[in-house]
Amino acid sequence: MTDTEKVIEIQVLRYRPEQETEPVLQSFKVPFTDDMSVLQGLQYIKDYLDGTVSFRWSCRMAICGSCGMMIDGKPKLSCKTFLREYYPAGLRIEALAHMPIERDLIVDAGDFITKLESIKPYIIPKEPRTLEQGEYLQTPQQRDMYEQFSSCINCMLCYAACPQYGLDKTFTGPGVLALMHRYNADSRDGASAERMDLGYAHEGFWGCTAVGYCSVVCPKGVDPANAINQNKMNSAINYFTRFVTPKGGTK
Amino acid sequence: MKRSNEPIFWSLFGAGGMLAALIGPALVLITGIAVPLGILFPADTMSYAHMLAFAQSWIGKILLLAVIALFMWHAAHRIAILLHDFGVHAVTVVKVVCYGLAFAGTVIAAWTLLGL
Numbered sequence: 346m347t348d349t350e351k352v353i354e355i356q357v358l359r360y361r362p363e364q365e366t367e368p369v370l371q372s373f374k375v376p377f378t379d380d381m382s383v384l385q386g387l388q389y390i391k392d393y394l395d396g397t398v399s400f401r402w403s404c405r406m407a408i409c410g411s412c413g414m415m416i417d418g419k420p421k422l423s424c425k426t427f428l429r430e431y432y433p434a435g436l437r438i439e440a441l442a443h444m445p446i447e448r449d450l451i452v453d454a455g456d457f458i459t460k461l462e463s464i465k466p467y468i469i470p471k472e473p474r475t476l477e478q479g480e481y482l483q484t485p486q487q488r489d490m491y492e493q494f495s496s497c498i499n500c501m502l503c504y505a506a507c508p509q510y511g512l513d514k515t516f517t518g519p520g521v522l523a524l525m526h527r528y529n530a531d532s533r534d535g536a537s538a539e540r541m542d543l544g545y546a547h548e549g550f551w552g553c554t555a556v557g558y559c560s561v562v563c564p565k566g567v568d569p570a571n572a573i574n575q576n577k578m579n580s581a582i583n584y585f586t587r588f589v590t591p592k593g594g595t596k
Numbered sequence: 597m598k599r600s601n602e603p604i605f606w607s608l609f610g611a612g613g614m615l616a617a618l619i620g621p622a623l624v625l626i627t628g629i630a631v632p633l634g635i636l637f638p639a640d641t642m643s644y645a646h647m648l649a650f651a652q653s654w655i656g657k658i659l660l661l662a663v664i665a666l667f668m669w670h671a672a673h674r675i676a677i678l679l680h681d682f683g684v685h686a687v688t689v690v691k692v693v694c695y696g697l698a699f700a701g702t703v704i705a706a707w708t709l710l711g712l
């Protein structure tokens with residue numbers, strides 16, 4: 346295999362809290378083939394060059410959402426990005442932006458998880474149902490209302506992309522807001538009013554400054570900017586009509 | 597959670613954006629290119645007399661006010677959030693200046709149009 350002759354330089358941002366006070370770049374020379382992902386490049390480093398390099402991964406097929414990192418400054422899934430795209434210049438891999446680094450390429454996802462939990466990301470039925478009532482029926486049109494937003498894999502790339510989240514950690518952020526919309530827009534769900542307490546706040550949809558980079562970096566074709574815009578429209582209507590319409594949050 | 601007052605500014609921003617997208621380019625073409633060059637429209641389309649008559653009709657007043665005020669609110673909001681994204685953290689100052697200018701522009705435009 347002459348293909349393996351190709352060698353690419355990978356710079357990895359290292360942060361070993363017991364060893365350095367600030368993250369530093371470390372360079373590795375990695376032999377690669379055209380079918381190797383950036384994640385495989387990191388695995389090569391870990392297996393053959395430096396076993397202490399730490400990073401998260403699991404599925405290596407863009408579905409678990411754990412291998413997000415900054416690749417040449419852009420948030421990407423390392424299993425879905427190929428080394429050949431960066432040859433011969435080489436590439437720089439850093440931990441996801443806007444999140445505290447725990448170690449090397451591993452970020453602390455605590456804030457994201459807390460926010461995700463806060464929107465109750467599951468269907469809360471409108472009324473209790475018995476088994477005898479059977480399954481929920483949904484038309485294809487009803488499913489279309491939320492389907493693309495249900496593709497989110499919680500990879501946090503959109504958080505690394507969002508300048509607003511970078512500036513203001515109270516902002517709920519693109520992915521979680523898209524998921525809030527995903528459940529609110531589901532015809533089987535009845536907890537929209539409860540979730541919109543946050544949605545109507547500055548921490549919710551209104552914190553967004555309409556940059557739209559979230560939708561560009563999303564590896565699953567979710568369009569968080571679109572979910573947010575739809576909800577700005579809804580919440581603006583609710584804002585102006587809340588005193589004359591009987592239902593909905595009236596705070 | 598405290599409900600945001602952003603819908604007020606966002607609605608003006610949205611309305612201004614919609615109007616700008618719909619008629620902005622056409623206005624530039626007509627008032628900036630076609631009329632001065634004397635193409636498509638008669639040369640005196642924008643003569644003082646014509647424009648004054650337009651601004652004296654109610655429909656003219658409303659259209660002029662909408663274009664001036666909503667464009668300003670749109671620009672004010674866009675500039676305010678852009679400055680925020682660029683890391684200008686004096687949020688209140690930025691908002692007061694941007695929205696204040698749009699508000700002043702709206703009042704001056706309304707006052708002037710009513711006086712014609």
Ligand code: SF4
Pocket residue numbers: 496497498499500501502503504519520523559562563564565566567569
């Ligand atoms: S919306 Fe897209 S980029 Fe954001 S967390 Fe979900 S899958 Fe990742």
Ligand code: FES
Pocket residue numbers: 402403404405406407408409410411412413422423424425
């Ligand atoms: S390893 Fe699962 S998404 Fe990349």
